[in-house]
Amino acid sequence: MLVECPHMAETIDGRALARSIDEQTKAEVEALVAAGHNRPGLTVILVGDDPASDVYVRHKVKACDRVGMRSTEHRLPASTTQEELLALIDRVNASEHVHGILVQVPLPGHIDERAVIDAIDPAKDVDGFHPVNVGRLSTGTGGIWPCTPHGCIKLLQSVEPDVEGLDALVIGRSNIVGKPVAMMLTALGCTVTIAHSKTRDLPGKARQADIIVAATGIPEMVKGDWVKEGAIVIDVGITRIEGKDGKDRLVGDVAFEEVQHARAVTPVPGGVGPMTIAMLLANTVQAALSG
Known part of the structure; x- marks a missing residue:
């Protein structure tokens, strides 16, 4: 049961939970190697020179090193054709040393992102975006769960392990977060409503919720009186x-200081973000175990 708390909300520490998951992943990697299997390997493909993507790729490579996983990078120029990228994916699909494949988005405009995702072997699709994995998630038949939504569920369950009936x-209906996290919550027995920025009386619907997952990209959209x-x-x-002082600051979709009457809330940064990479590594080990 959800217990109301009149005190300040618990801040759910995504960094600490991610470290705990990384330790488990590291142990699983070493167990695989000790049993004579190939060391789990993640291949990251980056097309073009988007600065944010470059930072994400470097973080993922460092994370692989941290848990003892093999990592390889393919950095391709923005002029790379779709045919060249698909040919590379075919080669990586066939490699016994690669258990996970991640193509960093966004891709240059001349490349069809959907075609690229579809080309990845579903068993190596550690982002969980391939239609086969999406279908298996929706039908409850396994597959690889997408990293950010799965991280959200782990954060939720760290506070409330039993969410059945809640x-x-x-808030958000994207294929990357909103839809998959709704399916995961449904699988756990929640009664789920999917809303978005155009939903009628969104604040009223939010006030009825035991759990709110905000994924709209609209800064501080969810106000205190919504929760x-x-x-x-x-x-x-x-x-x-x-910020008010003229300096840039990072904020989430929730007005964090206004929702301290909640039972628990994830901060930005330090909440969902670290969990995304932790679940990526965990997915790669899952793929290695299944391969």
Whole structure:
């Protein structure tokens, strides 16, 4: 049961939970190697020179090193054709040393992102975006779960392990977060409503929710009077805005200081973000175990 708390909300520490998951992943990697299997390997493909993508790729490579996983990078120029990229994916699909494949987005405009995702072997699709994995998630038949939504669920369960019967509101309907996290919450027995920025009386619907997952990309959209006392709030958004002092700061989709009457809330940064990479590594080990 969800317990209401009249005190300040618990801040759910995504960094600490990610470290704990990384330790488990590291142990699983060493167990695989000790049993004579290939060391789990992640291949990251980056096309073009988007600065944010470059940072994400470097973080992922460092994370692989941290858990003892093999990592390889393919950095391709922005002029790379779709045919050249698909040919590379075919080669990586066939490699016995690669258990996970991640193509960093966004891709240059002349490349069809959907075709690229479809080309990845579903068993190596550690982002969980391939239609086969999406279908298996929707039907409850296994597959690889997408990293950010799965991280959201782990954060939620760190506060409330049994969410069966609770009312959950997912604000955001993207294929990357909103839809998959709604399916995961449904599988756990929640009664789920999917909303978005155009939903009628969105604040009223939010006030009914025991769990709110905010994934719209609209900074501080979810205000304090949207959240009932004792609710659990998972904030997926991250946006850089100018603060009152003129300096840039990172904020989420939730007005963090206004929701301290909630039972628990994830901070931005330090909440969902670290969990995304932790679940990526965990997915790669899952793929290695299944291969």
